[in-house]
Amino acid sequence: AQKQSGNHYEFYASGMTVGSLNQFLLEANLRHALERSEFQVYYQPKVSLVTGEIVGAEALIRWFSSSQGFVSPVEFIPLAEETGLIVPLDEWVMTTVCTQAKQWQLADLPPLQVAVNLSGLQFHQTDLTERVTQILQRTELEPQYLELELTESVIMQNTDATIKKLDQLKTLGIQIAIDDFGTGYSSLSYLKQFSFDTLKIDRCFVQNISCDSKNAAITTAMIQMAHDLDLKVIAEGVETNSELAFLQQQACDEMQGYFFSRPVPAPEFEQLLVTGKRL
Numbered sequence: 001a002q003k004q005s006g007n008h009y010e011f012y013a014s015g016m017t018v019g020s021l022n023q024f025l026l027e028a029n030l031r032h033a034l035e036r037s038e039f040q041v042y043y044q045p046k047v048s049l050v051t052g053e054i055v056g057a058e059a060l061i062r063w064f065s066s067s068q069g070f071v072s073p074v075e076f077i078p079l080a081e082e083t084g085l086i087v088p089l090d091e092w093v094m095t096t097v098c099t100q101a102k103q104w105q106l107a108d109l110p111p112l113q114v115a116v117n118l119s120g121l122q123f124h125q126t127d128l129t130e131r132v133t134q135i136l137q138r139t140e141l142e143p144q145y146l147e148l149e150l151t152e153s154v155i156m157q158n159t160d161a162t163i164k165k166l167d168q169l170k171t172l173g174i175q176i177a178i179d180d181f182g183t184g185y186s187s188l189s190y191l192k193q194f195s196f197d198t199l200k201i202d203r204c205f206v207q208n209i210s211c212d213s214k215n216a217a218i219t220t221a222m223i224q225m226a227h228d229l230d231l232k233v234i235a236e237g238v239e240t241n242s243e244l245a246f247l248q249q250q251a252c253d254e255m256q257g258y259f260f261s262r263p264v265p266a267p268e269f270e271q272l273l274v275t276g277k278r279l
């Protein structure tokens with residue numbers, strides 16, 4: 001205990017450190033960020049390895065805080081999950097993305113599947129299916145153009161409820177992808193119980209596949225298994241031409257990564273579509 005008087009003492013007594021003060025400020029700012037319109041959705045292209053064309057986009061949230069500057073989602077998403085703010089946030093992202101996808105359709109751009117990341121808290125909301133249905137109705141986006149990305153750890157939390165929920169979501173006609181595949185629970189038996197469409201290989205396996213023989217072996221096995229299970233497979237975090245060549249050789253279906261494009265704001269993404277940028 002400190003023998004100090006006044007504020008300084010209380011500061012320590014309440015257990016507040018510089019780190020937790022920063023967390024506290026972050027949380028306080030996060031609460032108002034939505035109403036202050038400090039969030040933006042960026043889009044990263046998903047590219048077909050068969051045609052070389054952009055076939056989809058992953059929506060990634062960006063926070064430009066007026067008081068703290070750019071804050072990475074790696075930092076604020078866990079905080080938003082702890083505080084429950086993730087639910088309105090993910091809902092805002094989904095609405096923004098569906099609205100945008102519809103606009104691109106109406107502008108006669110090539111049809112595109114848009115993917116949204118869903119946090120565990122959001123996925124386990126009892127009325128998730130109704131919320132998704134409402135967003136699709138309000139934005140008039142056909143369900144087959146919406147994809148939800150769920151991590152392995154999220155779907156493994158409550159498997160009976162998850163099986164039911166995934167079935168409900170599939171009945172809507174939307175697409176489901178398992179995100180960060182291979183990084184969560186190791187039991188693969190869930191693959192035959194859950195209804196979903198796509199396996200997304202995490203960046204940690206894709207890195208250096210052309211020279212790291214272990215990553216190469218794991219990635220090759222994942223692609224093979226996905227295809228044997230009739231799933232589409234996409235590799236994320238592709239940064240080099242040799243990683244791309246390896247994935248093409250292994251008949252991976254799609255890729256995403258800095259090699260083709262970083263996540264970009266909607267107008268820039270639209271430019272990629274208009275100019276028909278391809279691999």
Ligand code: C2E
Nearest residue numbers: 060061073074077093117118119237238239257258259263
């Ligand atoms: P994730 O879903 O695994 O997203 C992929 C991350 O890898 C993104 O980071 C993306 O910008 C980055 N990335 C893409 N290509 C490359 C590459 O070639 N090299 C490297 N080094 N990185 C690449 P970001 O945007 O910082 O997002 C981090 C995580 O935050 C996401 O991981 C996701 O879990 C979460 N997240 C982002 N937006 C949302 C959202 O709207 N809702 C929820 N619930 N989570 C989100």
Ligand code: CA
Nearest residue numbers: 058117149179
């Ligand atoms: Ca993702």
Ligand code: CA
Nearest residue numbers: 180202203236
């Ligand atoms: Ca990942």
Ligand code: CA
Nearest residue numbers: 175197198232
């Ligand atoms: Ca599919």
